[in-house]
Amino acid sequence: MGQEPRTLPPSPNWYCARCSDAVPGGLFGFAARTSVFLVRVGPGAGAIPGTPPFRVTGELVGHTERVSGFTFSHHPGQYNLCATSSDDGTVKIWDVETKAVVAEHALHQHTISALHWSPRVKDLIVSGDEKGVVFCYWLNRNDSQHLFVEPRTIFCLTCSPHHEDLVAIGYKDGIVVIIDISKKGEVIHRLRGHDDEIHSIAWCPLPGEDCLPINQEENSEEPELPNGKVIAQTPVTKGCYLATGSKDQTIRIWSCSRGRGVMTLKLPFLKRRGGVDPTVKERLWLTLHWPRDQPTQLVSSCFGGELLLWDLTQSWRRKYTLFSASAEGQNHSRIVFNLCPLQTEDDKQLLLSTSMDRDVKCWDMASLECCWTLPSLGGFAYSLAFSPVDTGCLAIGVGDGMIRVWNTISIKNNYDVKNFWQGVKSKVTALCWHPTKEGCLAFGTDDGKVGLYDTYSNKPPQISSTYHKKTVYSLAWGPPIPSLSLGGEGDRPSLTLYSCGGEGLVLQHNPWKLNGEAFDINKLIRDTNSIKYKLPVHTEISWKADGKIMALGNEDGSIEIFQVPNLKLICTIQQHHKLVNTISWHHEHSSQPELSYLMASGSNNAIIYVHNLKAVIESNPESPVTITEPYRTLSGHTAKITSLAWSPHHDGRLVSASYDGTAQLLSRCSHKLMAPAPLPSADGSSRCERGRCRQQVRAVAAAPIAPQEQRKVEKPSGAIGASSRHSYPLTILSNRDQRHAPAAGCKRRAGYQCVWDALQEEPLCNFRGHRGRLLCVAWSPLDPDCIYSGADDFCVYKWLASMQEHSRPPQGKKSIELEKKRLSQPKPKPKKKKKLTSRVSVKQELYDGNEEESIRESAGPAENGSVSEQEGEEEAREPELPCGVASVVSREPVICPPLSLGLEKPKVIVNNKVTLLKKEPPKDKPEALVIKKRKARSMLPLSTSLDHRSKEELHQDCLVLATAKHFKAELNEDVSADLEERFHLGLFTDRATLYRMMEVEGKGHLENGHPELYHQLMLWKGDLKGVLQTAADRGELTDNLVAMAPVAGYHVWLWAVEAFAKQLCFQEQYVKAASHLLSIHKVYEAVELLKSHHFYREAIAVAKARLRPEDPILKDLYLSWGAILEKDGHYAVAAKCYLGAASAYDAAKVLAKKGDAASLKTAAELASIVGENELSATLALRCAQELLLARNWVGAQEALQLHESLKGQRLVFCLHELLSKHWEERQLSEGESASSSYNTWSTGSAGPLPERVTAVWKSAFGLDTPEQYQAALQQLQTIKYPSATNNTPFKQLLLHICHDLTLAVLSQQVAAWDKAVEALLRAVVRSYDSGNFTVMQEVHSAFLPEGCDHLRDKLGDHQSPATPAFKSLEAFFIYGRLYEFWWSLSRPCPESSVWVKAAHRRTTSVEQSQQLDDAGSEETDTQAPQPEPSKPPELDMRLTEESKRMLNTCKELFSEKHASFQNSQRTVAEVQETLAEMIRRHQKSQFCRPTANGPDKNDPEHEAEQPLPSPQSLGKEEKNEPLSLPELTKRLTEANERIAKFPESVKTWPFPDVLECCLVLLHIGSQCPGSVTQEMQQQAQELLQKYGSTKVYQRHCQTFCT
Secondary structure (H helix, E strand, O other): OOOOOEEEOEOOOOOOOOOEEEEOOOEEEEEEOOEEEEEEEOHHHOOOOOOOOEEEEEEEEOOOOOEEEEEEOOOOOOOOEEEEEEOOOOEEEEEOOOOEEEEEEOOOOOOEEEEEEOOOOOOEEEEEEOOOEEEEEEOOOOEEEEEEOOOOOEEEEEEOOOOOOEEEEEEOOOOEEEEEHHHOOEEEEEEOOOOOOEEEEEEOOOOOOOOOOOOOOOOOOOOOOHHHOOOOOOOOOOOOEEEEEEOOOEEEEEEOOOOEEEEEEEOOOOHHHOOOOOOOHHHOOOOEEOOOOOOOEEEEEOOOOOEEEEEHHHHHHOOEEEOOOOOOOOOOOOOEEEEEEEEOOOOOEEEEEEEOOOEEEEEEOOOOEEEEEEEOEOOOEEEEEEOOOOOOEEEEEEOOOOEEEEEOOOOOOOOEEEEEOOOOOOOEEEEEEOOOOOOEEEEEEOOOOEEEEEOOOOOOOEEOOOOOOOOEEEEEEEOOOOHHHHOOHHHOOOOEEEEEEOOOOEEEEOOOOOOOOOEEHHHHHHHHHOOOOOOOOEEEEEEOOOOOEEEEEEOOOOEEEEEOOOOEEEEEEOOOOOOEEEEEEOOOOOOOHHHHHEEEEEEOOOOEEEEEOHHHHHHOOOOOEEEOOOOEEEOOOOOOEEEEEEOOOOOOEEEEEEEEEEEEEOOOOOOOOOOOOOEEOOOOOEEOOOOOOOOEEOOOOOOOOOHHHHHHHEEOOOOOOOOOOOOOOOOOOOOOOOOOOOOOOOOOOOOEEEEEEOOOOEEEEEEOOOOOOEEEEEEOOOOOOEEEEEEOOOOEEEEEHHHOOEOOOOOOHHHHHHHHHHHOOOOOOOOOOOOOOOOOOHHHHHHHHHHHHHHHOOOOOOOOOOOOOOOOOOOOOOOOOOOOOOOOOOOOOOOOOOOOOOOOOOOOOOOOOOOOOOOOOOOOOOHHHHOOOOOOOOOOHHHHHHOOOOHHHHHHHHHHHHHHHHOOOOOOHHHHHHHHHOHHHHHOOOHHHHHHHHHHHHHHHHHOOOHHHHHHHHHHHOOHHHHHHHHHHHOOOOHHHHHHHHHHOHHHHHHHHHHHHHHHHHOOOHHHHHHHHHHOOOHHHHHHHHHHOOOHHHHHHHHHHHOOOOOHHHHHHHHHHHHHHHHHOOHHHHHHHHHHOOOHHHHHHHHHHHOOHHHHHHHHHHHHHOOOHHHHHHHHHHHHHHHHHOOEHHHHHHHHOOOHHHHHHHHHHHHHHHHHHHHHHHHHHHOOOOOOEOOHHHOOOOOOHHHHHHHHHHHHHOOOOHHHHHHHHHHHHOOOOOOOOOOOOHHHHHHHHHHHHHHHHHHHHOOOHHHHHHHHHHHHHHHHHOOOHHHHHHHHHHHOOOOOHHHHHHHOOOOOOOHHHHHHHHHHHHHHHHHHHHHHHHOOOOOOOOOEEEEEEOOOHHHHHHHHHHHHOOOOOOOOOOOOOOOOOEEEEEEOHHHHHHHHHHHHHOOHHHHHHHHHHHHHHHHHHHHHHHHHHHHHHHHHOOOOOOOOOOOHHHOOOOOOOOOOOHHHHHOOOOOOHHHHHHHHHHHHHHHHHOOHHHHHOOOOOHHHHHHHHHHHHHHOOOOOOHHHHHHHHHHHHHHOOOHHHHHHHHHHHO
16 A cells, blocks of 8 residues: 555546647646646656556646646757646646746637647747637747638647648648748648548658658649649658548548648447447547657547557558557547657656546557556545445545545555446435445435445446435435334344435435335434424434434534434534534544544534533433533634544544635644743733733643743733634634535635644644645545545545644635635636627537537446536536627737638738727707607508508509499409408408408518507407417417406406416516416415415415415415525524414524524523523523623623523623622722623622622522522533633633532532532633633632631541542642742742742852752753843842741642652653654655665665654663664553553542652752752652653753752
């Protein structure tokens, strides 16, 4: 298995004449979407021995639309230069070594269709567009030439390798011309013979016409006369052959000396194409390659992807050789677009091909066999899944309608990929392997299909007969539920398939009976949990590995935890406020079994939450529990989270994918030590007591910080805990309400991946390789350092965590740069109305034809349906504007000449600016002349016009009329014909003739577009029913006609109204149509019509007015409208709809979705009004927490007082308020105050804080009796908060500490002193774990002002269960006073205090040097402290009695059992760190080792590895002896065994670092001799010598113990 990064790139672009190229030395490039991917081929690729020698090395990013051409410079010394053309209208020149643009131009006004770098001129790049314009661009002199040769669409062009001025151009209509660019594009030859598109042009590699044995006398007629002139036989036109390939299925060889074809090769119809009709021209792309060292042979593509090697010496026999004829399945399965030769560093001749089957293949020209294949992707990489049975098989769900299965551990092929397309027909959005059955892969698609593939057979997949209505978001295998739905024990599978769709349903499919109906689990959830309100829309499903717990993520951000077998709801997590995208359970094989209860989740917010569900699952509560606090919070992403994956190799390590463009790992943080910190304000800010700068102090190592070192580690910060990246409660960072739907045209962002240490909330590394939004991520099951990720940039990357240089997503300028990089991706153009023109963009045809090919093709994934295989996620491109229409791009327009005959001489057109002539505005006319009365249109215009003819014609009319009137019964044929011709006379004859006249007049009205006049004529006849029928058929019914319909009868009127309503619907006048339906009493039809077109307000008004109040359609209208409003973010109106539907529970939930205090308060009150007390309490608590962030304690108490069940929380908030007020009062002396809203009880009281708290509780909340205290205590004891870390936000930390302090005060009031001690200890430990020393000291001063003696008296018996907790609490108290004493000795100008008495004295030089030595012991060996030039008189510090008593109590800190326990923990941590470092070095050495000839023995980088540090053996470190893996494993085992032997009390209750306390005491002894007894110093040194062998304390032990 290779330990190097890999890339599965996007598919090469289709229907481009030159989109790939290669240069000698082994560098190959191909255009894919908007960029160019570079592949190193040959020995220089650095591939693992035994695998194909190629590697994807980079990408050229810069174009904003599809790259249509790519060519290298084939001049020695310039192999690093290449050129690209794009549909964005630019040609760019690149340096592939720096991957930067060297130069570019935007000369073309139309889509560029052909590009080539001249093989003769070093700096000449020739390009042509679809309007026939050719530009020659000279790079070195930045000059260009514009040529217009033919008014035809250019398909390809190739510069001559023998003459620097000759260029051959192929056109869409089959014409090939050879021009001389030195003569302004003069046509040398116009070659006619093809009758369809020219796909490829190849010059013969050798000059002259002697290389082919073609009879020169054959067909010796005169050559064609280009432009009407005979071309002189110059050396330029002599001695050169040219080959062209066309869509007409022929290859033609042309003679440049004679200007005509000398050989024609017809493509053969090969039988191996599977029966597909080979005569269909649309299936063919004929590309050519003329080998440089084999001028008598020509390589071409064929109908179905085959490659042919033609023998030009035997053209009359059409002799050809099929590539890879002996090995079946090595050829391409679909048409080939590009062929390019490559010569490797070891002089091996290769040929590279790109095809519609999305493969890049490499061929050995010596054997004509396929060397290797590079697969690619034609759509978004939506899903990744590793097989749990066939380890190393990675399934990839792609938007091009295919599933890839990548054998990532293949030894012979790094890209061993197998494609599955049968029966898919849509974008593959979800994948899931069967946990135990080999080769069984479940997939879900964009159109709602769920199926099962057997990857070890060629059978089509089994498809479930039950489809989702929308996209399948996720799949999961789990136990069958309920049992009865799938039959008895003997005829049901052990695992069933669950699918979650975009419509919000989770279906259970029986894998044994997929043709049966799937089961909607919502039915079971409703029945088991007696739920009557609307269930939330499900968006994610995840089963715990043991199959006993199922988690469902919902659209409203909640996560529900269910227990099998009946799906009992045991827990609801209300943490996210947006749609949940992904849920992931921790693996079961952790070294700590409790970690298997960790569940990570990500939503449309940018924050990842980790919850520990151990307590909830093990307690199995009777009623569902609501969790509102996360166990861990991982913040750093800036956009929605799309995928999460736990590492199967580590404990608590998580990788995440996000729309912000990165993938993210967090490192385990070491124990943090506190230096002196200022007093925190209530809002979290820190201020020094004497007006010094604000600061936040955190030490790096576990050793104490010497006073001399304090100023070096202090970092300015505006708040304690400023390193946190979010506030508390966590705010919503994203407002996007939709999951990543696989729809085209959606907005794009760059995506990142992050790897986290979830237990410590720290990022480990950040991957930024993708250029699009990340959609999926998977951790390799074999390599702990290897991660795979997929995104909407059509790429799947394999990357190594240890090789990433970033640890967090980019901020500031870096994120802007990545956003610019992302914007280089293709964007869908807005569709425009098509102009009436016969000339259509040929590239548009080809580009859109890409999808048509995929639909018609049957040799590949023919059933891809409507999936666009080239730009599977993009909208169709707009057609290019025809010549003469102004271009959208702001460039000077090119005047296109009229179409010329073929014999006209081409002209060079110069750019001219077009000036529009301004017309003078018309003069103002008098108002009386402007307003004219419009004359009514005549009803009988034809008859009227016939009565205004000449006098002779009118006289003849009179004669004909008189004859007809006089001889009524004896009219001869002549008179009848005259009457027929003179129809206007019907006005004066009988009724039949009148009807005939009205019929002619009516037809005239219809032809002139006046149907209303025709209808009036028909009404005059009395044919109302006929008028209505005709108007309905023509869609010309009007209100007047419908109003007259009752004259024809009741049934005719009903029919007319229905027909008019249908016509109005076609005209999108839905409200008017509904009104007409109401007029015929079709109320339900009118309501349904309004609802189906989203006129919900009108539909509800009609239903309310016309239907019974209990009609179910009214509730359905409310719920449907509410769901749409909720999706659009109109939560207040949606809540009204739910209230109208009598679904108050849903109304409260939707009101709370916004998450602000006002919305939460309203939702809580609403829930309380309708009797949903549990929901109301949850929302009220969230509202109070939001108000707490704004320091509005009055509003918080008002929100909580609605519920008696929240009385305990009111006590916590009260203590929080009093504590904040207490701190604020202590800061008022500095002249600063914060704007806050306090209750009246927080002011005007004095005394110790616990007494003030109990007094306020009694006066404000009526807590007076022990029973009331006991009830409040029981309420709060059920709430458990996670432990604190260095990244815990200060406000969240303060709330959790106040909760513990409230428990302590309540326990004291009910005389539960053991519980009080434990609660106090938890509060102290929280501040200690968060690294906030100031808060810990404030807790001591407020609740233990006289120390812990009174608690010892209350506990009494030393055998009390709370004694270990008390000892830990006492130790932390002494620990804090010890630091305060040490800092008092370290002030620059100490004054007399409770600890010392200061007096000035002079210091001898000996003492000065001694003090410098002591101070310098903490510095590095290379930096020595410099004495100050002038030193003031030093202070003689004498200890007070208080300080002496405190130092005597420090003996309690010298706990040997705690020192031993802590030493074992440090040993385990250092051994794990050493093992991790060994793995990292090994991986780097494997990656960096040369693979061509093995490692260089003289290379110092490949000498013996540097010895790794030993955590406990100084001797081996000094000898530079590396530690072996067995020795490290042995030490780790011994340390874990020692830890297991310690009593539970030692492992349960934290204790200050014993060795740290020893070092502080020794420092005090050195600063203030005689202050620490010799016995205590001896004891401290013994503990350091015995337990200070770890790296953290080795330097300090050498200072004090040697």
